[in-house]
Amino acid sequence: MSGFFDIPSDLQHSWAGLIGLHLREALIPVAAGLLLALPVAQLCGRFRRLYPPVLGLTTVLYAIPSLAFFVVLIDYTGQTELTVMIPLALYSLVVLIPAIVDGVRSVPDETLAAATAMGLGPVRRYTQVQLPIAAPAIIAGLRVATASSISLVSVGALIGNQGALGNLLAAAQKYDRPELAVNAVLTMAVLAILCDVLLVLLRVLLTPWMPRGARSGTKSGARPGRFEEAEVKAL
Amino acid sequence: MIRIESVTKRYPDGTMAVDRLSLEIPDRSITVLVGPSGCGKTTTLRMINRMVEPTEGTILLDGADIQRQPVTTLRRSMGYVIQNAGLFQHRTVVDNIATVPRMLGWGRQRARERAAELMERVGLDTALAKRYPYQLSGGQQQRVGVARALAADPPVLLMDEPFSAVDPVVRKGLQDELLRIQEELGKTIVFVTHDIDEAVKLGTMVAVLREGGRLAQYAPPAELLSDPADAFVEDFLGADRGIRGLSFLSTTALELTTDPVIPPDATAERIGAADAAHLLVTDGEGRPLGWSEPRRLTAGDIRPDRLLPYGRPFVPGVDSLRVALDCAVLSPTGWAVAVDDAGRVRGVVSQQTIGDAIRTAHQDGRTAHQDGRAGDEKVLG
Amino acid sequence: MNIFDFAHAFFGDSANWQGYDGIPQRFLEHLQYSLLALAVAAAIGLPVGLLTGHTGRGGNALAFIANAARALPSFGLLVLVVLLIGFGLLPVMIPLVVLAVPPILVTTYEAVRTVDPSPVDAARGMGMPESRILFQVEVPVALPLILSGLRSAAIQIVSTATIAAYVSLGGLGRYIIDGLYQRDYEKVVGGATLVAFLALVTLVLFWAAGRFTVSPGVRRR
Numbered sequence: 007m008s009g010f011f012d013i014p015s016d017l018q019h020s021w022a023g024l025i026g027l028h029l030r031e032a033l034i035p036v037a038a039g040l041l042l043a044l045p046v047a048q049l050c051g052r053f054r055r056l057y058p059p060v061l062g063l064t065t066v067l068y069a070i071p072s073l074a075f076f077v078v079l080i081d082y083t084g085q086t087e088l089t090v091m092i093p094l095a096l097y098s099l100v101v102l103i104p105a106i107v108d109g110v111r112s113v114p115d116e117t118l119a120a121a122t123a124m125g126l127g128p129v130r131r132y133t134q135v136q137l138p139i140a141a142p143a144i145i146a147g148l149r150v151a152t153a154s155s156i157s158l159v160s161v162g163a164l165i166g167n168q169g170a171l172g173n174l175l176a177a178a179q180k181y182d183r184p185e186l187a188v189n190a191v192l193t194m195a196v197l198a199i200l201c202d203v204l205l206v207l208l209r210v211l212l213t214p215w216m217p218r219g220a221r222s223g224t225k226s227g228a229r230p231g232r233f234e235e236a237e238v239k240a241l
Numbered sequence: 242m243i244r245i246e247s248v249t250k251r252y253p254d255g256t257m258a259v260d261r262l263s264l265e266i267p268d269r270s271i272t273v274l275v276g277p278s279g280c281g282k283t284t285t286l287r288m289i290n291r292m293v294e295p296t297e298g299t300i301l302l303d304g305a306d307i308q309r310q311p312v313t314t315l316r317r318s319m320g321y322v323i324q325n326a327g328l329f330q331h332r333t334v335v336d337n338i339a340t341v342p343r344m345l346g347w348g349r350q351r352a353r354e355r356a357a358e359l360m361e362r363v364g365l366d367t368a369l370a371k372r373y374p375y376q377l378s379g380g381q382q383q384r385v386g387v388a389r390a391l392a393a394d395p396p397v398l399l400m401d402e403p404f405s406a407v408d409p410v411v412r413k414g415l416q417d418e419l420l421r422i423q424e425e426l427g428k429t430i431v432f433v434t435h436d437i438d439e440a441v442k443l444g445t446m447v448a449v450l451r452e453g454g455r456l457a458q459y460a461p462p463a464e465l466l467s468d469p470a471d472a473f474v475e476d477f478l479g480a481d482r483g484i485r486g487l488s489f490l491s492t493t494a495l496e497l498t499t500d501p502v503i504p505p506d507a508t509a510e511r512i513g514a515a516d517a518a519h520l521l522v523t524d525g526e527g528r529p530l531g532w533s534e535p536r537r538l539t540a541g542d543i544r545p546d547r548l549l550p551y552g553r554p555f556v557p558g559v560d561s562l563r564v565a566l567d568c569a570v571l572s573p574t575g576w577a578v579a580v581d582d583a584g585r586v587r588g589v590v591s592q593q594t595i596g597d598a599i600r601t602a603h604q605d606g607r608t609a610h611q612d613g614r615a616g617d618e619k620v621l622g
Numbered sequence: 623m624n625i626f627d628f629a630h631a632f633f634g635d636s637a638n639w640q641g642y643d644g645i646p647q648r649f650l651e652h653l654q655y656s657l658l659a660l661a662v663a664a665a666i667g668l669p670v671g672l673l674t675g676h677t678g679r680g681g682n683a684l685a686f687i688a689n690a691a692r693a694l695p696s697f698g699l700l701v702l703v704v705l706l707i708g709f710g711l712l713p714v715m716i717p718l719v720v721l722a723v724p725p726i727l728v729t730t731y732e733a734v735r736t737v738d739p740s741p742v743d744a745a746r747g748m749g750m751p752e753s754r755i756l757f758q759v760e761v762p763v764a765l766p767l768i769l770s771g772l773r774s775a776a777i778q779i780v781s782t783a784t785i786a787a788y789v790s791l792g793g794l795g796r797y798i799i800d801g802l803y804q805r806d807y808e809k810v811v812g813g814a815t816l817v818a819f820l821a822l823v824t825l826v827l828f829w830a831a832g833r834f835t836v837s838p839g840v841r842r843r
Contacts, residue, residue, distance in 0.1 A: 062825070069781040069821030074798050074814030078625060078807060157695035164802065175701040187702040191695060198693035239778070290747055316749030327744030331762035331837035341748050373839030390748070399747070 010185050014177045017167070025193065028170035031162070032155040033201075035091045039098025039151060040144075046099070047106035048132070057107060064100040068239060072097070072158050076165045090162040090169070097158070097239055098151040105147025109140030142216065145209040149202055154239035156198045160190065171197075242268050243289060243397070243429065248298030250284050250454065258284040259454035261298070266446075269427040271419075273444035275434055277477070281454030282433045286399050289431060290319050302397075317341060320390025320398040320428075324406050326382040328374040334360070334385050335370040341393040352392075359388040362425075364418050380411035387419070391426070398430045405434065416442055437478055441466065441485065449474050463489030467606055487563035490602045495557055495565060495595065497579050497588025505530070509540040519574040522548055527585035529554060532574045554578040557587065562602070566595050625811055632812030643796065649816060651792035655711075655783045656820075659718035660776050666719070667726030667775075668768075675734025675764070676756045684731055688724035696721050700785050714786045721782055722775035729771025733764035765836050773828040780820050784813075794820070 011021050019027060050057040075093035083089045113136050121135045137144075160172025167173050171190045178186035210216075243266040250259040259281040266272045274282040287293040289300060291312050300307050307315055328337050338356035343349070360367050363384045374382055383403060390398055404412045416439065423430065434440055440447045441462040449457040449465065451473050458470040466486030469475040475482070501517035505524055512520065512535050519532045522543055531548025552572040555564045557579045568577035569592045577595065579587045632638060639645050674680040696717040703713040737760045745759045761768070787795030797813025800806065832841075 065777065065825060066818050066822050069777050070814050070818050071781055071784040071795070071798060073784065073802065074810050074817070077798070077802050077810045078628075078814075081807070153692050156693075157697070160695050161697050172695075172697065175698055178705060179701060182705070184702065184705040187698065187705050191698040191702050194695045194698055195690070195693040198695075199689065202689060202693070239781070292743070292747055313749040313751060316747060319747075321744060321747030323740055323744055323747070325740045327738075327740035327742075329741050329745075329759055329762075329839075330738075331839045333839070340745075340750075344748075344750065344754075373837070373842075375839060375842050386744070389744075 010189055013174070013186075014181060017173050017177060021189075021193075024171050024174065025197065028156070028159055028172075028194070029197065031087055031090055031159045031168075031170050032094065032197075033152070035094035036098045036148065036151050036155050038091075038095040039102055040148065042095070043099050043102035043106055047103050047110065050103065050107045051110050061104060064103060068097060068100045072161050072239070073164055076162065076168075080165060085166040085168060087168060089165065090159060094155050094158055097154060101151040101154070101239075102144070102147045105143050105150075106140060109143025109147075110136050112143060113139045138212070141212045142209055145205055145212070149205050152201045152205065153198045156194055156201065158239060160194060242266065242301075242303060243431070244301040244304075245285070245289075246299050246301065248285070248288060248295045248300060250281065250288065250293060251296045257281075257453050258293075259288070259295070262450075262454060262456055264448055264456070264459060266429065266431055268429050270445035271423060271430040271432055271443050272446045272448065273432045273434060273440040274448050274450060275437055275440035275444075275477075276450035276457070277452060278435060279452050280450040282435075282450050283401055284454065285450070286401055286431055286433045289397075290316050290321060290399055317345065317393065318395050318397065320393075320395045322383075322386050322390045322398065322400040322403045324402045326374075326386035326403075328382055328385055328389075330374050333371050333373055334365075334377070337374070337385055338389045338392050340389060345393055355392060356388070359391055360385075362391070362422060363388045378411075379407045380415060383407060383415055384418070387422070391422075391428075396429055398428045400430060400432045402433055402435065404439070405436065412439075419443065438485075441488075449477060463606070467603060484563065484566075487566060487599065488561045490562035490599065490606075491558065492555065492560055492562055492565050492579075492598075493558045495562070495579070495590055495598050497557065497590050499586075499588045501576070501589055502586055505543055507538075507540060507543070512538050512540055519549075519576065521551060521576070521578060521586065521589055523586050529578050529580065529586050532572075532576075549573045551578050554580040554584075554586075556580060556582065562595065562599060565590065566592070566599075569595055628808045628811035629815050632808040632815075635808075638812065645816065648792055648794050648796055649820070651786075652780070652783055652794040652817075652820065655714060655718070655786050655791070655793055656776070656779045659715055659722060659779045659783065660772070662715065663719045663722035663726055663775055663779075664772065667723045667771075668730055671727045671730025671768075671771075672734055672756060672761070675731040676752070676760060678735055681731065681735065684727060688728045691720055691724045694720060696782055697785065700788065704789050709789050711791065713789055714783070714791060717785065718779050718782060722779050725771050725775045725778070727771075729774075730764070730768050733767030733771070734760050736767075737763045762837055763840055766832060766840065769828055769832050769836075773824070776824045776828070777821050780824055781817060784817060 013019065013021055013024070017024070046060075050060055072093050075096070076089055079089045079092060083092065117135065117139070118131065121131045126134065160169045160175060163169030163172035163176045167176070169176070171194050174186045174190035178184060178190070245262055245264040245266070248259055248262050249257075251257055262281070262285060264272075264285075274285055276282050284293055288295050289307070291307060302315075329340070332340075335353055335356045338359055339347075339349075339352035342352040342355055347355070357367050357370060360370065365381060365384050365388065369377065369381065374385070377385065383406075386403065390400075404415045407415065420443065432440075432443060434443075444462050446459065447462050447465050448459045451457045457477075458465060458474045460468075460470075463486060465474070466478060466482045466489070469478055469482070478485075501515050501519065502521045502523060503511055503515065504527075505522060507522075515535060518534065520535055520538065521532055522530045522538075522545070524530055529551045530545045531551050533543075533548050537547070550573065553568050555568045555577060557565075565577050565579075569575060569590070572578070575592050576589045577592075578589055581587050641647070670684075674684055699717040699720060700713060703716050707713060734756070741759055741763075742755060745755045750759070783793055784795030784798055786793040787799040794813050794816045797809040797816070801809030801811075801813060
């Protein structure tokens with residue numbers, strides 16, 4: 007009864023099922039956040055005055071505890087996955103906008119001038135020059151967003167079993183089985199690390215021109231370590 | 242005196258940076274280490290202040306092994322100037338310069354006064370004292386770097402490609418400034434560069450190093466140019482080393498003639514008596530006006546606007562043979578005009594005569610070098 | 623009713639401004655937890671980051687530790703620690719410190735490591751001892767980045783210190799947790815607003831700290 011993988015039946019999922027659920031609740035918001043962040047970042051890149059207020063606003067938004075978001079959303083979307091996913095998408099957005107803006111800004115002016123001189127239009131210049139060069143920065147942002155998303159899903163347990171692996175934490179307390187909490191924490195950590203490794207591999211694949219093992223932050227030029235500022239959100 | 246005795250630097254990966262190098266660096270003069278990249282010149286310099294520790298061999302400073310004293314004490318007795326100046330961007334110009342005096346325990350006021358004094362010495366406007374490095378041009382930053390190195394009045398100055406990051410015009414200014422400062426202060430300077438022209442211009446002695454950190458030749462620049470030790474040095478010096486070498490030959494002994502020089506009121510007889518294809522006409526004060534063929538000159542009616550330009554004159558004893566030759570080459574008549582400090586003509590000299598002088602100087606020089614080399618070998622051996 | 627009505631109602635209620643559950647009291651508690659956690663995290667992260675950054679060694683190990691620490695879910699860690707050692711301040715501090723050390727450590731390391739090497743070379747060449755090189759040459763230049771690491775850590779702590787309420791301690795999380803169980807949205811929104819406000823104050827404080835401590839030569843203004 008007290009095995010590491012003995013999941014209480016009231017969770018209605020096997021361990022593997024919880025993992026699938028957790029990944030879905032964590033990753034869909036990141037994808038949605040990326041889709042939304044691209045146009046917003048493009049706007050911030052074009053209208054530079056927009057950027058500082060957007061940056062300030064996003065920092066404060068990021069600081070609002072997810073639980074508060076969940077609770078307020080319950081009124082609109084009920085105790086559902088969506089209630090967890092909407093705030094997570096918002097947090098991803100907040101991480102990704104500065105990452106993309108800085109990444110696109112790190113493209114040297116002379117590179118852009120060369121692209122323009124070769125007759126590339128604005129759309130092609132964006133998709134063929136700016137985005138690929140910004141890819142390491144964007145992926146650095148995705149790494150932060152993914153890690154925090156995976157961590158935050160568990161808080162969903164507090165609003166009625168919407169926390170996937172986080173529900174194991176609630177069960178651990180309910181039945182006083184610390185091993186379930188160990189299972190939850192370790193599984194989430196491993197998921198986060200696996201996703202991180204996949205994203206790093208993706209970066210290596212997408213940017214064959216970069217030296218292996220180069221740190222994205224230091225390679226982007228003017229402001230080394232910029233992406234360390236965006237930290238994994240914990241609550 | 243700094244004595245480098247059979248020093249070798251081998252890196253753990255097997256790269257040979259410096260290979261059994263022996264050098265004697267004379268006091269109160271500029272010794273230049275020059276060579277292509279990878280020749281170990283910077284490594285050698287950095288071994289003198291122990292930024293790099295040699296694998297083998299010893300370096301003596303005034304007879305004492307530099308390993309014998311604490312590394313910070315050693316370094317504080319040597320000014321150190323590097324390529325991009327390496328200024329502290331968070332400190333003002335005056336505080337940058339005052340760094341070492343402050344480290345040595347000077348009071349803030351005294352250190353700042355000293356810094357202001359040095360700013361003037363290196364040709365910086367003291368109005369820049371409160372500026373931060375990013376507000377200075379590259380040349381100004383480099384001057385601050387030199388001032389900072391001189392701040393505690395160290396007897397030795399180590400300079401690692403200090404002027405190679407600035408543009409040629411600024412570089413020339415900095416080089417001239419360094420020579421001027423050296424004349425005033427008489428430091429023992431070790432100067433690293435990859436630019437042979439800079440080496441020849443600044444060095445009292447020049448050590449040419451080749452790849453793998455071996456010494457190719459150690460000689461005064463004139464000797465280097467006239468008598469390169471091997472094909473490597475010759476190649477490194479470039480194609481026109483002969484011409485460049487003339488910079489070191491004096492024009493004092495150049496034989497001038499006043500025969501083709503005539504005053505503005507020269508008589509027909511004087512014009513006729515001159516045995517030359519062209520005559521140089523001067524004004525009443527003796528300053529040159531221009532050249533003319535004798536048959537085109539009418540006594541009593543010499544018109545300056547009809548004369549050929551005389552080009553650029555040189556000052557015998559001040560300008561080198563290179564300048565004299567250049568004047569002759571540029572002159573429409575093939576004759577160079579020699580003037581005194583006041584610009585009055587002292588005489589003229591032909592390309593032919595300059596050529597003779599060059600040959601004579603080379604013959605004398607060769608004998609002198611051979612004597613000198615015998616002496617060097619004794620010291621080095 | 624929308625969020626603004628909730629917030630208006632919460633802050634308009636004078637009862638919320640008094641007593642042991644009043645805003646000043648909860649705010650102060652939250653501030654205490656946050657400062658303590660930040661102090662502990664800085665005491666760990668700064669020295670290690672400065673030392674590794676100065677020597678340039680151990681960067682890979684640091685990146686590994688930081689990534690692993692980031693992968694740990696704070697809420698899960700809290701529940702786990704409570705189950706293992708019971709309630710109290712310690713189970714709150716552990717996840718907060720684990721959360722805050724990586725940004726401080728990694729940013730400090732990166733900040734010191736990426737300082738332009740030529741002034742450091744010049745300083746060493748003029749006979750500056752290593753400790754002086756670190757504190758008088760590298761740190762002043764690295765300061766903006768070091769502060770930014772401390773800032774992200776501080777904001778994360780402020781946001782996450784909410785969990786103290788989950789283990790029956792005080793702080794602004796009280797309003798959010800109590801509001802959740804009492805279905806009192808005024809409290810939830812009020813608590814979240816206060817957390818956001820504290821985050822904003824943190825931002826402003828760090829901005830001011832930067833103005834005061836970073837040399838104009840580094841700020842380039």
